[in-house]
Amino acid sequence: MDEIQDSVCVAQRNKDNTEERVVLFLKLSNGHKLDDELLKRVKTEIRQLLSARHVPAVIMEIADIPVCNPLLHDRCEC
Numbered sequence: 249m250d251e252i253q254d255s256v257c258v259a260q261r262n263k264d265n266t267e268e269r270v271v272l273f274l275k276l277s278n279g280h281k282l283d284d285e286l287l288k289r290v291k292t293e294i295r296q297l298l299s300a301r302h303v304p305a306v307i308m309e310i311a312d313i314p315v316c317n318p319l320l321h322d323r324c325e326c
Contacts, residue, residue, distance in 0.1 A: 251280040269305035282309040
């Protein structure tokens with residue numbers, strides 16, 4: 249999708265570790281916003297290419313995704 253420059257997806261577990269939800273962070277390309285139309289397209293694409301189980305419970309727009317080594321584009325793991 250041209251609107252998305254980069255992304256990172258994480259699993260978030262509840263306190264007693266019995267449930268998990270998927271959270272997707274999107275860094276959008278310049279001039280794009282995470283509106284209802286783009287959200288719907290992202291969810292539909294994930295559902296079609298993977299499965300309904302893979303559709304994130306939360307999708308958020310972020311300004312940037314931290315990298316440890318910019319040359320290799322290695323993402324930092326916390």
